[in-house]
Amino acid sequence: MATVTTSSPATLQPCTHTSRHGVARYCPSPLPWRRRWSYGRMTTRATASSHGQPSATGGWVEAPAGDAAAAGEEGDSIRRLQNGPDVRGVALEGEKGRPVDLTPLAVELIAESFREWLREELQRPAGEELRVSVGRDPRLSGARLSAALFAGLARAGCSVFDMGLATTPACFMSTTLPRFNYDASIMILLQMTASHLPYTRNGLKFFTKRGGLTSGDVEDICDRAARKYVARKMGFGVGGMPPVVMRVDLMSAYAQHLRDIIKQRVAHPAHYDTPLKGFKVVVNAGNGCGGFFTWDVLEKLGADTTGSLHLEPDGTFPNHMPNPEDATAMSLTRDAVLANGADLGVVFDTDVDRSGVVDGTGAAINGDKLIALMSAIVLDEHPGTTVVTDARASDGLTRFIASRGGHHCLYRVGYRNVIDKGVQLNTDGVETHLMMETTGHGALKENYFLDDGAYMVVKIVIEMVRMKLAGLEGGVGSLIMDLEEPAESVLLRMNILGEPKYAKQRGTMAVEAFKEYIQEDKLSGWVLDDCGDCSVGEGCLVDTNDHPNDVDAYMYRAKLYNENKRPLGMVHVRQSVHNPNIALNMQSYVPGGCKYMAMDLHKRFLLASGVNDFVDISEVEKFVK
Numbered sequence: 001m002a003t004v005t006t007s008s009p010a011t012l013q014p015c016t017h018t019s020r021h022g023v024a025r026y027c028p029s030p031l032p033w034r035r036r037w038s039y040g041r042m043t044t045r046a047t048a049s050s051h052g053q054p055s056a057t058g059g060w061v062e063a064p065a066g067d068a069a070a071a072g073e074e075g076d077s078i079r080r081l082q083n084g085p086d087v088r089g090v091a092l093e094g095e096k097g098r099p100v101d102l103t104p105l106a107v108e109l110i111a112e113s114f115r116e117w118l119r120e121e122l123q124r125p126a127g128e129e130l131r132v133s134v135g136r137d138p139r140l141s142g143a144r145l146s147a148a149l150f151a152g153l154a155r156a157g158c159s160v161f162d163m164g165l166a167t168t169p170a171c172f173m174s175t176t177l178p179r180f181n182y183d184a185s186i187m188i189l190l191q192m193t194a195s196h197l198p199y200t201r202n203g204l205k206f207f208t209k210r211g212g213l214t215s216g217d218v219e220d221i222c223d224r225a226a227r228k229y230v231a232r233k234m235g236f237g238v239g240g241m242p243p244v245v246m247r248v249d250l251m252s253a254y255a256q257h258l259r260d261i262i263k264q265r266v267a268h269p270a271h272y273d274t275p276l277k278g279f280k281v282v283v284n285a286g287n288g289c290g291g292f293f294t295w296d297v298l299e300k301l302g303a304d305t306t307g308s309l310h311l312e313p314d315g316t317f318p319n320h321m322p323n324p325e326d327a328t329a330m331s332l333t334r335d336a337v338l339a340n341g342a343d344l345g346v347v348f349d350t351d352v353d354r355s356g357v358v359d360g361t362g363a364a365i366n367g368d369k370l371i372a373l374m375s376a377i378v379l380d381e382h383p384g385t386t387v388v389t390d391a392r393a394s395d396g397l398t399r400f401i402a403s404r405g406g407h408h409c410l411y412r413v414g415y416r417n418v419i420d421k422g423v424q425l426n427t428d429g430v431e432t433h434l435m436m437e438t439t440g441h442g443a444l445k446e447n448y449f450l451d452d453g454a455y456m457v458v459k460i461v462i463e464m465v466r467m468k469l470a471g472l473e474g475g476v477g478s479l480i481m482d483l484e485e486p487a488e489s490v491l492l493r494m495n496i497l498g499e500p501k502y503a504k505q506r507g508t509m510a511v512e513a514f515k516e517y518i519q520e521d522k523l524s525g526w527v528l529d530d531c532g533d534c535s536v537g538e539g540c541l542v543d544t545n546d547h548p549n550d551v552d553a554y555m556y557r558a559k560l561y562n563e564n565k566r567p568l569g570m571v572h573v574r575q576s577v578h579n580p581n582i583a584l585n586m587q588s589y590v591p592g593g594c595k596y597m598a599m600d601l602h603k604r605f606l607l608a609s610g611v612n613d614f615v616d617i618s619e620v621e622k623f624v625k
């Protein structure tokens with residue numbers, strides 16, 4: 001069995017202490033939080049735009065101490081909207097105990113700050129035009145937040161282009177497709193995962209031609225917005241002209257771009273323009289933005305899409321969450337595939353940066369299976385390439401990639417972390433064509449390192465047609481027949497108790513305590529598999545990159561071995577990227593293994609270490625009973 005280590009020799013090196021199994025491994029001390037927050041600042045920076053003039057040069061305005069302190073508190077609530085590389089918050093009333101914090105004013109100030117950041121980033125002279133597009137998903141608060149973005153961008157001197165309902169990857173493409181070629185794009189949306197968030201929430205995601213902004217960039221923008229908020233509270237920056245916004249049809253151009261790729265790469269010998277003639281494909285858009293793929297991509301290429309589901313955008317998501325991790329979404333799609341004798345089913349998330357598929361036999365291909373399918377396709381095109389995934393992926397996936405000659409780099413959770421790792425590996429000379437999260441976010445080097453669910457499906461559709469043309473039976477599902485799956489997989493969440501502002505520190509303490517318990521041999525049988533910051537394979541490797549990316553959340557992976565040194569299962573412990581909780585992902589190699597591991601951790605770690613004083617372990621207790 002080949003377990004492959006992954007990673008750039010230039011950035012990763014073996015760790016230095018030895019585990020009880022004799023494997024060299026180890027862990028860096030935790031990186032300090034890279035916060036640059038400045039609470040209670042008395043000096044505030046206000047731009048000339050605060051007075052309604054488009055300018056980005058800025059100046060310093062002294063605020064009376066009392067006013068600034070009061071406004072500073074609320075300014076902090078704007079800083080807290082930064083969530084990894086996104087802005088996220090509550091945009092509508094309706095959540096008990098969670099007031100609206102993603103207000104139109106906050107969004108307007110974030111837009112102004114984005115413009116200021118963008119000008120510096122692109123090193124453009126103060127007066128030069130910046131062209132920014134805005135798209136949104138069907139959430140109920142989308143229109144109101146669009147208006148706030150338009151106002152903020154226009155006030156700051158941008159030319160604003162409204163794309164209306166759009167997908168997130170299409171927003172990025174508006175910065176590269178020749179007819180549009182905008183300097184930047186903002187998408188109003190909320191990513192939803194298994195821990196899906198209610199309809200009251202919303203968020204912002206930012207792109208330049210270089211791709212999505214990093215956590216540090218968004219932190220910078222929110223910090224500027226918080227300071228503008230102080231100035232605004234003192235009466236600066238009110239007024240200005242109503243924004244002039246140009247409406248543009250980006251989605252048609254993006255769909256055409258996807259159609260062209262399918263036509264060119266299939267190059268059908270009999271009907272070039274309709275390569276999908278004779279294929280049935282069912283799409284489940286979950287009432288998000290993915291419906292366009294049915295009528296504007298598949299049907300125009302000749303496919304029969306009868307039986308497709310939930311194509312109309314509806315921000316209340318009345319059927320199920322648009323999410324390829326959602327069991328209802330996958331099972332309804334499976335039913336539709338079987339009922340219509342379709343060759344393929346496609347499931348998109350709300351904004352189409354994630355996807356999953358169902359093969360012609362009704363088998364769901366999401367999570368590890370989707371990564372395996374994409375790896376099989378990409379490894380055929382790029383033999384020996386490295387595939388980066390988050391460290392929740394199974395050992396079976398590592399073996400699958402290795403068996404096809406590839407290398408598997410396991411990295412931190414968070415699609416941005418996974419993509420950034422792939423970018424870094426390529427820069428370091430390690431050819432890395434695929435970066436995928438188990439959540440369904442997938443990015444390819446050939447497609448701007450952009451996580452695009454529709455592009456992933458485009459690759460799968462091309463493979464499906466090529467297989468048929470080559471006379472290969474079994475459809476795309478046959479490409480992953482030998483993927484080994486864990487006997488059981490369980491995800492438990494432990495809420496971090498106390499004030500939300502201390503949650504990150506407490507979460508870090510709990511996760512670090514887990515690592516230390518293993519290192520200090522207080523958890524015999526458990527062996528650290530990875531340092532969260534690095535790659536797994538022949539032991540743990542430390543990321544020695546001189547410029548590592550900001551850590552959003554600490555995480556460790558460990559395996560439990562029995563007395564015969566056979567692994568029983570694996571646990572991945574980490575802080576949630578977005579919420580004050582710790583996620584415990586367990587995979588067992590034997591039936592009953594997850595419960596056994598949870599019982600062991602409950603008794604010998606959660607209770608023994610005192611972590612239960614600040615972490616709610618009731619879900620674990622319920623599971624082990």
Ligand SMILES: O=P(O)(O)OC[C@H]1O[C@H](O)[C@H](O)[C@@H](O)[C@@H]1O
Nearest residue numbers: 191193195414415439576577578
């Ligand atoms: O930390 P969690 O709450 O489990 O969420 C983790 C997920 O958060 C977001 O949705 C990101 O887009 C994903 O890349 C990440 O995997």
